[in-house]
Amino acid sequence: MRDVAIIGVGCTNFGEMWERSFRDLFVEAGLNALEDANARGEDIDALYVGNMSAGKFIDQEHIGALIADYAGLASLHIPSTRVEAACASGGLALREGVLAVASGLHDIVIAAGVEKMTDVETGVTIDALASAADREWEGFMGATFPGLYAMIARLHMHKYGTTREQLAMVAVKNHHNATMNPKAQYKREITIEDVMNSPLVADPLRVYDCSPITDGAAAVVLAPVALARKLNDTPIYVRASAQASDTITLHDRRDITTLDATVHAAQRAYKMAGISPKDIDVAEVHDCFTIAEICAIEDLGFVQKGSGGPATEEGMTALDGDIPINPSGGLKACGHPVGATGIKQAIEIVQQLRCEAGKRQVSGAKIGLTHNVGGTGGTAVVHILSINR
Amino acid sequence: MRDVAIIGVGCTNFGEMWERSFRDLFVEAGLNALEDANARGEDIDALYVGNMSAGKFIDQEHIGALIADYAGLASLHIPSTRVEAACASGGLALREGVLAVASGLHDIVIAAGVEKMTDVETGVTIDALASAADREWEGFMGATFPGLYAMIARLHMHKYGTTREQLAMVAVKNHHNATMNPKAQYKREITIEDVMNSPLVADPLRVYDCSPITDGAAAVVLAPVALARKLNDTPIYVRASAQASDTITLHDRRDITTLDATVHAAQRAYKMAGISPKDIDVAEVHDCFTIAEICAIEDLGFVQKGSGGPATEEGMTALDGDIPINPSGGLKACGHPVGATGIKQAIEIVQQLRCEAGKRQVSGAKIGLTHNVGGTGGTAVVHILSINR
Numbered sequence: 001m002r003d004v005a006i007i008g009v010g011c012t013n014f015g016e017m018w019e020r021s022f023r024d025l026f027v028e029a030g031l032n033a034l035e036d037a038n039a040r041g042e043d044i045d046a047l048y049v050g051n052m053s054a055g056k057f058i059d060q061e062h063i064g065a066l067i068a069d070y071a072g073l074a075s076l077h078i079p080s081t082r083v084e085a086a087c088a089s090g091g092l093a094l095r096e097g098v099l100a101v102a103s104g105l106h107d108i109v110i111a112a113g114v115e116k117m118t119d120v121e122t123g124v125t126i127d128a129l130a131s132a133a134d135r136e137w138e139g140f141m142g143a144t145f146p147g148l149y150a151m152i153a154r155l156h157m158h159k160y161g162t163t164r165e166q167l168a169m170v171a172v173k174n175h176h177n178a179t180m181n182p183k184a185q186y187k188r189e190i191t192i193e194d195v196m197n198s199p200l201v202a203d204p205l206r207v208y209d210c211s212p213i214t215d216g217a218a219a220v221v222l223a224p225v226a227l228a229r230k231l232n233d234t235p236i237y238v239r240a241s242a243q244a245s246d247t248i249t250l251h252d253r254r255d256i257t258t259l260d261a262t263v264h265a266a267q268r269a270y271k272m273a274g275i276s277p278k279d280i281d282v283a284e285v286h287d288c289f290t291i292a293e294i295c296a297i298e299d300l301g302f303v304q305k306g307s308g309g310p311a312t313e314e315g316m317t318a319l320d321g322d323i324p325i326n327p328s329g330g331l332k333a334c335g336h337p338v339g340a341t342g343i344k345q346a347i348e349i350v351q352q353l354r355c356e357a358g359k360r361q362v363s364g365a366k367i368g369l370t371h372n373v374g375g376t377g378g379t380a381v382v383h384i385l386s387i388n389r
Numbered sequence: 390m391r392d393v394a395i396i397g398v399g400c401t402n403f404g405e406m407w408e409r410s411f412r413d414l415f416v417e418a419g420l421n422a423l424e425d426a427n428a429r430g431e432d433i434d435a436l437y438v439g440n441m442s443a444g445k446f447i448d449q450e451h452i453g454a455l456i457a458d459y460a461g462l463a464s465l466h467i468p469s470t471r472v473e474a475a476c477a478s479g480g481l482a483l484r485e486g487v488l489a490v491a492s493g494l495h496d497i498v499i500a501a502g503v504e505k506m507t508d509v510e511t512g513v514t515i516d517a518l519a520s521a522a523d524r525e526w527e528g529f530m531g532a533t534f535p536g537l538y539a540m541i542a543r544l545h546m547h548k549y550g551t552t553r554e555q556l557a558m559v560a561v562k563n564h565h566n567a568t569m570n571p572k573a574q575y576k577r578e579i580t581i582e583d584v585m586n587s588p589l590v591a592d593p594l595r596v597y598d599c600s601p602i603t604d605g606a607a608a609v610v611l612a613p614v615a616l617a618r619k620l621n622d623t624p625i626y627v628r629a630s631a632q633a634s635d636t637i638t639l640h641d642r643r644d645i646t647t648l649d650a651t652v653h654a655a656q657r658a659y660k661m662a663g664i665s666p667k668d669i670d671v672a673e674v675h676d677c678f679t680i681a682e683i684c685a686i687e688d689l690g691f692v693q694k695g696s697g698g699p700a701t702e703e704g705m706t707a708l709d710g711d712i713p714i715n716p717s718g719g720l721k722a723c724g725h726p727v728g729a730t731g732i733k734q735a736i737e738i739v740q741q742l743r744c745e746a747g748k749r750q751v752s753g754a755k756i757g758l759t760h761n762v763g764g765t766g767g768t769a770v771v772h773i774l775s776i777n778r
Contacts, residue, residue: 001493055444059528061520062475065767068634074641077653079632080768081481084471086451092470096485103492104390131450139448243468245457252463264466378454379469 001102003389005228005235008037008221009347014335015185017215022058022116023070025217029340030071030112037221038231041073045106047080048097050089050113051339056128058116067112079106086132087288089113090342091243091372091381094220098241098383101222108227112219113340125213129338132375134249146210146289148250148376150202153291156257157204160306162294164204168195169312170290171208171332177319178329180360185214185335195290209290214335218343220350225389236350239275239367240384242268248378259377262299266371269382270301273367277301280323280384281365282352284345286373287330293317296371297325300382324362327352342372342381349385390491392778394617394624397426397610398736403724404574406604411447411505412459418606418729419460419501426610427620430462434495436469437486439478439502440728445517447505456501468495475521476677478502479731480632480761480770483609487630487772490611497616501608502729514602518727521764523638535599535678537639537765539591542680545646546593549695551683553593557584558701559679560597560721566708567718569749574603574724584679598679603724607732609739614778625739628664628756629773631657637767648766651688655760658771659690662756666690669712669773670754671741673734675762676719682706685760686714689771713751716741731761731770738774 010032012025026049034041049067054060064080073080083092090113097111117125130139133148156162172192178184195208228235244264250256270276277300285300287293294308302323303311311317317325328334328348331341349368351357370383399421401414415438423430438456443449453469462469472481479502486500506514519528522537545551561581567573584597617624633653639645659665666689674689676682683697691712692700700706706714717723717737720730738757740746756775762768 053444053450055442055517055520058524059516059520060524061442061473061517062522062637062764062767064474065634065637065763066523069637069641069767074634074636077633077635077650079484080474080634081485081632082473084450084473085453085469095468096470099488099492099494102494103488105488105491127448128444128450131444131448133451134455135447135449243470244466245454245463245469246466247463248451248454248458252458261466374454375451378451378458 002104003225004098004101004222004238005225006220006238006350007223007228007232007235008033008039009350010036011183011218011344011347012216013183014214014216014337016118018118020215022114025116025215026067026112026114027071029217029219030110033219033221039108039221042076043108044073044078044110045108046078046100047110048093049082050093050342051082052084052086052089052115053128056124058119085379086374087338088342088372088374088379088381089339094342094346094383095241095243095381097222098238101224107224109222110219111222111343113343114217115337115339116215117213117337118215137249146202146205149289149291150205151250152256153204156291159257162309165192166309166313167209167290168192170287170293171195173318174287174326174330174332177327177360178333180358181329181334184329184333185212186333205289211288211331211336214337216335216337216340218340218347220343220346234354236353237386237389238383239386240269240272242272243381245379246377248375250376257295259295259299259380261377261380262296262371265380265382266300269384273384279367280369281367282324282327282362283369283371284328284348285325285371287326287332288336293325300371319360319362327357327360327362345370345372346383353385353387391493392614393487393490393611393627394614395609395627395739396612396617396621396624397422397428398739399425400572400607400733400736401605402572403603403605403726405507407507409604411503414505414604414606415456415501415503416460418608419499422608422610428497428610431465432497433462433467433499434497435467435489436499437482438471439482439731440471441473441475441478441504442517445513447508474768475763476727477731477761477763477768477770478728483731483735483772484630484632484770486611487627490613496613498611499608500611500732502732503606504726504728505604506602506726507604526638533591535591535594538678538680539594540639541645542593545680548646551698554581555698555702556598556679557581559676559682560584562707563676563715563719563721566716566749567722569747570718570723573718573722574601575722594678600677600720600725603726605724605726605729607729607736609732609735623743625742626775626778627772628775629658629661631661632770634768635766637764639765646684648684648688648769650766650769651685651760654769654771655689658773662773668756669758670756671713671716671738671751672758672760673717673737674714674760676715676721677725682714689760708749708751716746716749716751734759734761735772742774742776
C-alpha cells in the first residue's frame with residue numbers, strides 16, 4: 001500500500017444557509033480544495049462523497065453522479081461514489097478515498113462531504129436524524145437522538161460522578177474555540193450559566209449541549225506521497241485510517257458509556273501509525289452532544305475511563321491544555337452538517353499541522369487525530385494525520 | 390494489487406415479500422453466501438453493502454452498522470460501509486469490496502446489496518426511484534423514471550429504426566429465461582402480444598417493458614486468490630472492476646441513446662482484463678426497461694450502435710445465441726430490488742461459470758460480464774468474471 005497525503009482542503013462556511021443550495025455548497029468546497037492543492041479538475045481520478053440523508057433532506061439520491069456532474073467533471077467520466085454511515089459518512093468517504101489512493105488504483109482523489117439540512121421543516125430533519133439509530137427498536141419507540149445520548153449522559157454521571165457543569169464546560173470551551181474560526185456557525189462565547197439555563201431537550205441534555213442543524217460542505221484532495229510533494233509544499237500525511245462497527249442499538253452494548261466502535265477504531269489507528277494516544281498533539285472528536293466529547297476523550301485513550309469530566313474541568317482539553325480537543329469549535333459550535341463533518345475535522349487538523357489555524361492555532365502540533373461517529377456509535381472512524389511520514 | 394476471487398454467493402428469492410423484513414432478507418443472503426464459501430462469520434474482515442433508498446423505503450439510514458449488527462457480527466467490530474449510486478448501488482458495493490481485498494487491506498470481505506421496496510405505498514416508491522434522476526431538472530418537472538427511458542426509446546426508434554416489437558422481444562426473452570430461475574419474481578412466459586397489449590406507462594413503454602418493484606438481497610464473499618483456493622474448489626476470478634460517471638440528466642448528453650458511463654466503464658474493464666467484447670460468453674446487463682438492454686448491448690460493444698433491436702430479433706441474445714444476455718431473467722423478470730441488483734448479476738455469472746445454472750445454463754461459459762447502471766446512466770459499473778485468472 002502506498003503512503004497517502006492530503007494536499008488540498010476546502011470548506012464552505014457552516015450555518016443555516018437559506019440562500020445556498022446543496023449543489024452550490026459542494027462546488028464551492030471542491031473548487032477551494034483543488035485551488036489549495038494546485039490541482040485542476042482534469043487531474044481528478046475519482047471522487048468519494050459522504051452524505052447521510054439527501055434522500056430525505058433534498059429528495060435526491062445518486063449523489064455521486066450529481067456531484068461529479070455539477071462540479072463540471074462529467075466529461076471525465078470518473079468513478080464517483082457516495083458512502084453513508086449517518087454522521088460518520090464524511091469520515092468513511094475519507095477512508096474510502098485514502099484506500100483508493102493507497103491501493104494504487106487512483107492517484108488524485110477528492111474525498112468530500114456535504115449536507116443541506118435546512119430545506120425541510122424541522123420535523124423532517126429530526127426524523128431523518130433518528131434514522132441513524134435503530135428505527136425499529138429505538139426510533140419507532142419514541143427515542144429521539146438527544147434522548148439516546150441523554151441516557152448515556154445519565155449513566156456516565158451515575159457511574160463516574162460526572163457533573164452537569166462538566167458537560168456544560170465542553171460547550172463553553174467549544175464555543176470559545178469557534179469564536180476564532182471564521183467558518184463556524186456560532187462565533188460567540190457562552191457561559192456555564194447559559195448552558196444550564198437553556199431549554200431542556202432530553203434530561204440532562206439542554207439545547208446548548210446539542211450540536212445544531214447545519215448546512216455545509218467540505219473537501220480534501222488526496223494524492224500518493226511522490227505526487228503530493230510535486231504539487232504541494234506542505235503535504236499532510238495520512239498515517240492511519242481505521243473504521244469499526246458496533247451494535248446499532250444502545251441496549252445491546254456491554255456498557256453504554258463506552259463506544260466500543262471508537263475504542264476499536266482508535267486501537268487499530270494507533271497500531272497502524274505506530275504511536276500511542278500520548279503522541280497526539282491535537283484532536284477533532286465527535287461532540288454531537290457534550291457527553292459525546294467526554295466519552296470520546298476516554299475511549300480514544302487520552303484520559304482514563306470516567307475521568308473525562310474532571311479532565312475537561314481542569315482545562316486539559318482547552319487550546320493550551322495537554323490535549324487540545326476540537327479547536328474548530330467541534331460539531332457543537334462550528335456546526336454539524338452531518339455528511340460533511342468527518343471531512344471538516346480532517347481539514348481542521350490539516351490547518352493545525354500546517355500552522356494555518358490563526359488565533360486557534362495549537363502551538364507545535366505535529367500529529368493530529370480525527371474521530372467521527374455514526375449514530376450512537378454503530379460506526380466510528382479514526383484518522384491520524386502528521387507532518388511527517 | 391492482489392488478484393481477487395468470488396468464493397461464495399447467496400441470494401434470497403426476489404419478489405413482493407410482504408412477510409419478510411429488510412433485516413431478514415440480508416441475513417438470509419449473507420448466511421447463504423458464507424455457507425457457500427465454506428467460511429464463518431468470524432472470518433469476515435469487512436462488509437460493503439449497496440442500498441439505494443432505505444431512508445425512504447424503511448425510514449432507516451446507517452445501513453452498514455445495522456447489517457453488521459443483525460448479521461451477528463457486532464462483536465467483531467468490522468468496518469461496514471454502505472455505498473449508494475441509485476440502481477448501481479450493488480455494483481459499487483462489489484467494486485469497493487474488490488478494491489478492499491485487492492489493496493491488501495482486508496482478506497475476506499462480503500459485498501452485499503439489499504432493498505425492501507414494498508413496505509411503503511406505491512407513490513413513495515415512485516418518488517424514491519425518481520430521486521435517481523436529477524430532482525431539480527427532471528423529477529420536479531414531472532419526468533418519471535419510465536418517462537426518461539421512454540425518451541431514450543423514442544429517439545432510438547427514430548434514429549435506428551428500432552421497432553416496438555423488438556423492444557417487446559427483450560421482455561419475452563427475459564421472461565423465458567426467468568422461467569428457469571427458481572429465485573425469479575416472474576417465472577412465466579409472456580408473448581409479444583402480451584407486451585403490446587399491456588397498459589401504456591410512458592409512450593412507447595408499456596407495463597411489460599418495465600422492471601418491477603421488488604424485495605430482495607444478495608451477497609458474495611470475496612477473498613485474495615491464495616486464500617480463495619484454500620476455501621473453495623471453484624473460485625471465480627474478478628478480472629476487472631470498472632466504474633464511470635456521466636451527467637445525471639439526460640438533456641446534457643451528447644446523445645441520449647448512448648450511455649457514455651457504460652461505454653467508458655466497459656472500455657476500462659476490457660482493458661483491465663486484456664480482452665475484447667467478443668471474448669465475453671455471457672452477460673447480465675441492466676435492463677430496467679426493455680430499451681435499456683438494447684442500449685446496453687450496443688454500448689458494451691456486443692453489437693454495433695443502432696443494431697441492438699435487430700440483434701435481439703435474430704436471437705443473438707437468447708440463451709443459445711452468440712452472446713446470451715440476462716440468463717437470470719434480468720431486472721425485467723428476475724426482479725429489481727435496486728440495491729441488490731448489481732450483486733445478483735454477479736451471482737448469476739458465478740453460477741453460470743461454475744456450471745450451476747441448471748436449465749438456464751449457457752454452455753461452455755468461461756468469461757462473463759455484469760453491467761449495472763444508476764439512474765439513466767449517471768453511473769455505470771462493469772465487472773468481468775472468469776474461471777481463469
